[in-house]
Amino acid sequence: MRAVRRWAPWVVLVLAAGLVAALLAGTRSGERLAPDNPGREGGQALARVLQSQGVTVRTVLGTAALPEQVAPGTTVLVTGTAYLTPEAGAQLLDRTREADRLVVLVPGPQEDLGTALGLDVRTTWPTGARLTGACADPRVRDGDEVVAWDVQLDSTATSGAVACFPPSPGHNVGGARAGALLTFPATTDHAEVSLVGFSSALTNGRVTEAAHAALGLRLLGASPELLWVTPQPGDAGQGAPQGLWDVLPRSATPAVVLLGAAVLALALWQGRRLGPVVVEPLPAVVHAAQTTRSRGRLYRQAGDRPHALAALQAGARHRAAARLGLSPAADPGALVDAVATATGRPRDQASRLLTDPSATDDTDFVTTARELRSLEEGLHR
Amino acid sequence: MVLRGPVVALVLLGLVPVALWPAAAGTVALLWLLGVAALVAVDLLLTPSPRSVQLTRSPDPQVRLGEPTTTTLTLTGTGERHLRGRLRDAWVPSAGAEGARHTLDLPAGGRRTVTTRLRPTRRGDRRAAGVTVRVHGPLGLAGRQRTVLVPGVVRVLPPFRSRRDLPSRLERLRQLDGRSAVRTRGQGTEFDALRDYVDGDDVRAIDWRATARRQHVVVRTWQPERDRRVVIVLDTSRTSAARVGDEPRLDAAMDAALLLAAVAAHAGDRVDLLAGDRVVRARVGSQAGGASTRSALLHRLVTAMAPLEPVLVEADWTTLAGAVTGLARRRALVVLLTPLEPAAVEEGLLPVLPTLTAHHRVVVASVADPALEALRADVSSLQAVWDAAAAERTEALRRRTAAALGLLGVTVVDELPERLPGALADHYLALKARGLL
Numbered sequence: 161m162r163a164v165r166r167w168a169p170w171v172v173l174v175l176a177a178g179l180v181a182a183l184l185a186g187t188r189s190g191e192r193l194a195p196d197n198p199g200r201e202g203g204q205a206l207a208r209v210l211q212s213q214g215v216t217v218r219t220v221l222g223t224a225a226l227p228e229q230v231a232p233g234t235t236v237l238v239t240g241t242a243y244l245t246p247e248a249g250a251q252l253l254d255r256t257r258e259a260d261r262l263v264v265l266v267p268g269p270q271e272d273l274g275t276a277l278g279l280d281v282r283t284t285w286p287t288g289a290r291l292t293g294a295c296a297d298p299r300v301r302d303g304d305e306v307v308a309w310d311v312q313l314d315s316t317a318t319s320g321a322v323a324c325f326p327p328s329p330g331h332n333v334g335g336a337r338a339g340a341l342l343t344f345p346a347t348t349d350h351a352e353v354s355l356v357g358f359s360s361a362l363t364n365g366r367v368t369e370a371a372h373a374a375l376g377l378r379l380l381g382a383s384p385e386l387l388w389v390t391p392q393p394g395d396a397g398q399g400a401p402q403g404l405w406d407v408l409p410r411s412a413t414p415a416v417v418l419l420g421a422a423v424l425a426l427a428l429w430q431g432r433r434l435g436p437v438v439v440e441p442l443p444a445v446v447h448a449a450q451t452t453r454s455r456g457r458l459y460r461q462a463g464d465r466p467h468a469l470a471a472l473q474a475g476a477r478h479r480a481a482a483r484l485g486l487s488p489a490a491d492p493g494a495l496v497d498a499v500a501t502a503t504g505r506p507r508d509q510a511s512r513l514l515t516d517p518s519a520t521d522d523t524d525f526v527t528t529a530r531e532l533r534s535l536e537e538g539l540h541r
Numbered sequence: 542m543v544l545r546g547p548v549v550a551l552v553l554l555g556l557v558p559v560a561l562w563p564a565a566a567g568t569v570a571l572l573w574l575l576g577v578a579a580l581v582a583v584d585l586l587l588t589p590s591p592r593s594v595q596l597t598r599s600p601d602p603q604v605r606l607g608e609p610t611t612t613t614l615t616l617t618g619t620g621e622r623h624l625r626g627r628l629r630d631a632w633v634p635s636a637g638a639e640g641a642r643h644t645l646d647l648p649a650g651g652r653r654t655v656t657t658r659l660r661p662t663r664r665g666d667r668r669a670a671g672v673t674v675r676v677h678g679p680l681g682l683a684g685r686q687r688t689v690l691v692p693g694v695v696r697v698l699p700p701f702r703s704r705r706d707l708p709s710r711l712e713r714l715r716q717l718d719g720r721s722a723v724r725t726r727g728q729g730t731e732f733d734a735l736r737d738y739v740d741g742d743d744v745r746a747i748d749w750r751a752t753a754r755r756q757h758v759v760v761r762t763w764q765p766e767r768d769r770r771v772v773i774v775l776d777t778s779r780t781s782a783a784r785v786g787d788e789p790r791l792d793a794a795m796d797a798a799l800l801l802a803a804v805a806a807h808a809g810d811r812v813d814l815l816a817g818d819r820v821v822r823a824r825v826g827s828q829a830g831g832a833s834t835r836s837a838l839l840h841r842l843v844t845a846m847a848p849l850e851p852v853l854v855e856a857d858w859t860t861l862a863g864a865v866t867g868l869a870r871r872r873a874l875v876v877l878l879t880p881l882e883p884a885a886v887e888e889g890l891l892p893v894l895p896t897l898t899a900h901h902r903v904v905v906a907s908v909a910d911p912a913l914e915a916l917r918a919d920v921s922s923l924q925a926v927w928d929a930a931a932a933e934r935t936e937a938l939r940r941r942t943a944a945a946l947g948l949l950g951v952t953v954v955d956e957l958p959e960r961l962p963g964a965l966a967d968h969y970l971a972l973k974a975r976g977l978l
Binding site for chain 2: 459
């Protein structure tokens with residue numbers, strides 16, 4: 161029992177540490193639309209289905225990690241535009257020039273998206289709740305519907321872009337290019353570029369609604385290989401902060417050093433005692449009743465009811481004899497007679513209580529001891 | 542070396558220049574820290590040595606347990622600088638030192654005293670642990686400190702709680718004195734004086750020869766025997782170390798010994814105290830009785846008892862009995878203050894007792910344990926009943942041991958700690974009244 165109490169906290173600690181390590185070591189990602197994120201905002205569902213359809217899905221951390229030149233037969237998916245500066249955009253388009261297609265998911269209205277990518281595109285807040293395809297893009301079929309979209313993408317007729325999912329069915333008839341999916345044909349500068357304004361529709365949570373899954377598979381599954389790029393802060397380029405360190409002011413390190421020195425001084429100031437700790441020479445503490453308690457435990461471990469009961473009865477007989485004025489060495493029979501007379505109890509009951517040390521079980525033992533006590537109290541009345 | 546609070550503030554102040562010149566922040570911070578370190582070093586160099594204080598302690602106090610006392614340190618500045626700082630007079634925790642931390646402000650060549658209050662919580666010699674002197678530097682940044690042992694001890698005397706029983710016992714003693722008749726006129730009663738008969742005197746006490754010489758009826762009076770010897774033996778062996786309530790049995794036994802010694806000294810008897818286990822640890826004897834030495838005797842008794850601690854060894858009763866025999870050639874009342882522990886008594890004491898009972902009247906006074914009675918009375922649960930049976934068994938063994946002692950002519954006084962002193966004094970007075978000393 162003591163060993164359990166001693167080791168239990170350590171065992172619990174090790175188990176907890178193991179659990180935390182297992183959770184941390186898991187290849188789960190919390191990033192939106194990451195191919196290994198199984199949460200509602202993740203993109204694992206789409207990635208798994210594409211893999212099962214024979215598409216090789218490779219995860220790339222950041223546009224900066226793309227190979228110098230992406231080989232033909234590859235679709236490149238960029239899941240966000242937050243770190244897309246003009247420099248990064250130009251680099252992205254340059255590196256994906258040979259690829260079959262570049263798909264960029266636009267998560268929301270963004271002022272400088274057009275300049276970042278060098279394309280004729282603007283973003284506005286979306287209107288309407290349910291969009292239908294209504295365009296000539298071969299990947300969009302009649303009757304395809306999208307019920308979750310984040311941004312409306314606008315272009316002009318001169319760009320040659322094809323706009324699908326316009327905000328209203330007849331919107332693009334007059335030559336306007338507006339919709340949730342905007343596809344720019346390939347040029348010498350870049351591959352075919354699709355800007356997708358319904359990235360929410362491709363998340364695990366909503367991919368099963370309407371035509372979302374079909375659209376996703378058609379957009380991404382056209383080539384044998386898919387490079388799934390999750391943007392990283394480092395994509396933004398040399399000028400932008402690479403991490404927390406770049407955001408902090410230049411004097412932070414010396415300030416931290418000073419604070420550390422102050423804490424050290426505080427510890428030295430407060431930690432210095434005025435003289436050593438004085439210890440008390442303590443005596444051994446032994447309680448006089450300790451041996452008696454140990455004897456009680458011995459009785460219990462041995463289950464020695466006859467001896468224990470005999471001791472209780474001997475004590476009761478001694479006190480009763482003193483009480484009734486008999487000699488302590490008096491014959492037990494005479495004592496039982498006297499006790500029975502004094503308490504008014506039947507003689508055989510008094511005899512059993514005072515002289516019979518047998519008890520069948522613990523309950524009988526306790527009951528006999530208590531009856532013996534009440535017999536004694538009857539004498540004192 | 543000691544750092545002080547302003548150093549922390551000074552280091553933190555370094556944040557200001559760091560914020561003002563962010564371009565060279567690293568250099569600024571480094572220079573600032575070096576500057577602070579240099580200031581601390583300078584302050585440390587300028588600090589006077591704590592050795593330039595000479596410390597002397599007032600004479601060691603004596604105090605009864607539970608009463609307050611004080612100890613005074615005299616500081617003398619032997620250097621050429623004014624000393625400022627802190628001083629701590631450390632004692633072991635059971636000495637109960639309060640206000641042990643003092644402010645040090647000592648001019649060069651000056652003299653100051655600091656007083657620490659003590660309220661000890663344990664009997665015995667409680668020692669001073671050391672005096673720490675911390676001297677602050679002139680800049681307030683650093684200091685130097687040193688701990689020296691200035692020997693000191695407060696001797697904590699037994700509390701003598703049974704003092705409250707003393708007046709009633711002395712009253713009973715006065716009633717014994719000067720009684721016209723003693724029921725049993727044994728060897729222990731001595732002829733005191735003749736005086737006029739008053740109503741209520743025993744007619745058997747009339748001295749007819751004296752009455753014939755005078756016109757009045759004259760009775761003889763008797764006084765209890767005087768100049769008897771009482772030897773109190775305190776057992777300091779392992780059985781005395783066991784605790785009854787919150788203190789060892791030894792402390793309760795001391796209380797009983799003190800009351801008995803006080804009463805016997807008043808009655809004009811010689812009191813000797815022996816304390817020991819394998820060796821005799823304390824030995825106090827009274828000179829010829831007298832009012833002036835009575836309080837002196839009590840004082841010597843408590844002083845001898847104060848440092849006694851129970852030792853975890855078995856008592857060697859042969860040695861103790863030999864010491865008693867060496868002390869009292871004449872017949873004496875020998876009071877053995879030893880717990881009635883069946884095994885220890887039967888193994889150690891019983892074989893030795895006949896040599897003592899042959900010459901002396903022997904009383905064994907034992908401290909009973911109230912916890913035993915509580916254990917015996919509790920039958921509320923199964924474990925309680927087992928314990929009650931064990932307590933009954935222990936009491937039966939004690940009774941058997943007491944009976945064995947009784948067979949040797951030894952009287953056993955086995956009482957709870959608070960009642961033992963009174964019971965023992967009463968037994969002594971009863972023996973005195975019957976002239977059995």
